[in-house]
Amino acid sequence: MEHYYQPEIECASREQIIALQNERLVKQVRHVYDNVEYYRKKMEEKGVTPDDIKSIDDLHKLPFLTKDDLRDAYPYGLVAVPLSDCVRIQSTSGTTGRRVVAFYTQHDIDLWDECCARAIMAVGGTKDDVVHVCYGYGLFTGGPGLNGGSHKVGSLTLPMSSGNTDRQIQFMTDLGSTILCCTPSYAAYLGESINERGLKDQIKLKAGIFGAEAWTEEMRRDIEKSLGIKAYDIYGLTEISGPGVSFECSEQTGMHINEDHFIAEIIDPNTGEVLPEGEKGELVFTSITKEAFPLLRYRTRDICVLTRKKCSCGRTHVKMSKPMGRSDDMLIVKGVNVFPSQIETVLLNKGYAANYQIMVDRVNNSDTLEVQVEMTPEMFSDSVTEVAAKEKELVNALKAMLGIYAKVKLVAPKTITRSEGKAVRIIDNRHLY
Numbered sequence: 001m002e003h004y005y006q007p008e009i010e011c012a013s014r015e016q017i018i019a020l021q022n023e024r025l026v027k028q029v030r031h032v033y034d035n036v037e038y039y040r041k042k043m044e045e046k047g048v049t050p051d052d053i054k055s056i057d058d059l060h061k062l063p064f065l066t067k068d069d070l071r072d073a074y075p076y077g078l079v080a081v082p083l084s085d086c087v088r089i090q091s092t093s094g095t096t097g098r099r100v101v102a103f104y105t106q107h108d109i110d111l112w113d114e115c116c117a118r119a120i121m122a123v124g125g126t127k128d129d130v131v132h133v134c135y136g137y138g139l140f141t142g143g144p145g146l147n148g149g150s151h152k153v154g155s156l157t158l159p160m161s162s163g164n165t166d167r168q169i170q171f172m173t174d175l176g177s178t179i180l181c182c183t184p185s186y187a188a189y190l191g192e193s194i195n196e197r198g199l200k201d202q203i204k205l206k207a208g209i210f211g212a213e214a215w216t217e218e219m220r221r222d223i224e225k226s227l228g229i230k231a232y233d234i235y236g237l238t239e240i241s242g243p244g245v246s247f248e249c250s251e252q253t254g255m256h257i258n259e260d261h262f263i264a265e266i267i268d269p270n271t272g273e274v275l276p277e278g279e280k281g282e283l284v285f286t287s288i289t290k291e292a293f294p295l296l297r298y299r300t301r302d303i304c305v306l307t308r309k310k311c312s313c314g315r316t317h318v319k320m321s322k323p324m325g326r327s328d329d330m331l332i333v334k335g336v337n338v339f340p341s342q343i344e345t346v347l348l349n350k351g352y353a354a355n356y357q358i359m360v361d362r363v364n365n366s367d368t369l370e371v372q373v374e375m376t377p378e379m380f381s382d383s384v385t386e387v388a389a390k391e392k393e394l395v396n397a398l399k400a401m402l403g404i405y406a407k408v409k410l411v412a413p414k415t416i417t418r419s420e421g422k423a424v425r426i427i428d429n430r431h432l433y
C-alpha cells in the first residue's frame with residue numbers, strides 16, 4: 001500500500017498545483033523585490049517589475065540566478081527577512097567563493113522537514129520505523145534534512161551522522177533500524193561490511209534513501225542485493241533547501257519534485273532558452289515558499305529530463321530523471337562538492353604551477369581522489385623523503401580546503417601532457433552518467 005505524508009497535495013490535480021504555483025509565485029516575486037536589493041537591481045536591469053509576473057507563464061521574464069550571484073551577494077545579500085527571523089544556517093563545503101550559505105526561518109525548516117517526510121513515507125516509512133540517518137550532520141543538509149523528516153513522520157530517529165562503520169552496524173543490529181539514509185557509496189560500503197561480518201540476517205533494514213551524489217542503476221541493484229532492501233533516490237541542493245527537493249516513489253523511475261514548493265524548468269545551458277517537457281537540459285528551480293533565502297530561477301547546473309507521465313504511485317508532481325551530468329566542472333566526491341579551481345588555488349598558494357591532473361575513481365563502491373602535480377624545476381628533488389614531505393603538506397592543505405582526503409602524487413617537471421586546447425584537468429573513471 002502506498003503511503004503519503006500529505007496526500008491532498010502530493011496527489012493534487014494538475015489544475016490545483018498550477019493554481020497554487022501561480023498564487024505563490026506572484027507573492028514570492030513581490031517578497032523578493034521588496035526585501036532584497038540585489039534582486040531588485042537584477043530585475044530592474046532586465047526591465048521587469050513584480051507587476052509583470054501574473055502567473056507561472058511569466059516565469060521566463062525573470063532573470064536567472066547563478067552560483068556567481070551567490071558569491072557576489074555572500075554572505076547576507078540574498079536574505080529576504082531580518083536576520084533576527086532566521087533560526088538556522090546550512091552550508092556546502094568549499095572556499096568563500098564557492099561556499100553556499102543558506103538561511104532558514106522556522107517556517108522554512110518546517111516545510112523542508114515536510115518535504116523529507118514525504119520522501120520517507122514514499123519508501124514505506126511510518127511512525128513504527130527506525131530511521132537510521134548516517135548522512136553528515138552539521139553544516140551539510142543531509143543529516144538535518146532527513147532527521148527533520150523522520151521526526152515529522154513520527155519514526156524513531158537515529159541521528160548517527162557519518163563514519164564509524166562498526167558503531168553504525170552495531171546500532172543497526174541492536175536497535176533494529178528499518179530505513180537507512182546515507183550516500184549510495186556509503187550504503188554500498190555498509191552492505192559489504194555487514195556481509196563480511198556475517199551479520200546480514202541480523203539487520204532489519206527494508207528500505208534506503210540514498211542521494212547527494214550520482215549513482216547508477218547497477219549500483220542500485222548491488223545495494224539492494226547486499227543489504228536485502230529497496231533502494232530509493234533522493235535529490236536536493238543546499239541553495240534550494242537540501243535533500244527532499246525531489247524523491248523517488250515505489251515506481252523507482254525518477255524523482256517527484258515537490259511542486260507546491262519548487263517550480264522546475266529545463267533550459268538549454270548555452271542559450272538559457274526554456275525547453276519543452278522531455279528534453280534534456282539544465283534544471284532550474286524557483287522556490288515559491290521559502291521566506292529567508294528564496295531563490296528565483298536558480299540554475300542548478302544539473303542536467304536532467306522532466307516527465308509528467310502518469311505515475312503508478314498516484315503522485316501527480318512532475319518527475320525528474322537522475323541527474324545525467326553537470327553543465328559546470330563541479331565533481332561530487334564522497335558526497336562532497338569539489339571544484340577543480342579549489343584544488344588549483346591550493347597548488348598555486350603552495351608555489352606549484354597549474355600543471356596538474358585530478359583523477360577520480362570508485363573502488364569497492366567508494367570514491368577515490370588523486371591529484372597528480374608537477375614539481376617546478378626549482379623545487380624538483382629526487383629525495384624520496386623530501387618528496388614524501390611535500391606530498392604530505394599538499395594532502396593537508398587539500399584536506400583543509402575540500403574537507404576530504406585526496407591522495408597527492410608529485411611528478412617530475414614536464415611529465416603531465418600539455419594540451420593544445422583546453423587542459424584536461426579531470427579524469428573521472430567512475431562513468432556515473
Ligand code: DLL
Pocket residue numbers: 092135141142143210211212213214215233234235236237238239242243244300302322323332337
Ligand atoms: O547534496 C543535498 C542532499 C543531501 C541531497 C542528502 C540528497 C541527500 P549539496 O551538497 O548542496 O546538497 O549538493 C547539491 O549534489 O546539485 C547535485 O549535483 C548533487 N546531487 C544531490 N542529490 C543527487 C542525486 C546535497 N540524488 C548537488 N543524484 C546537486 C545525483 C545529486 N546528484
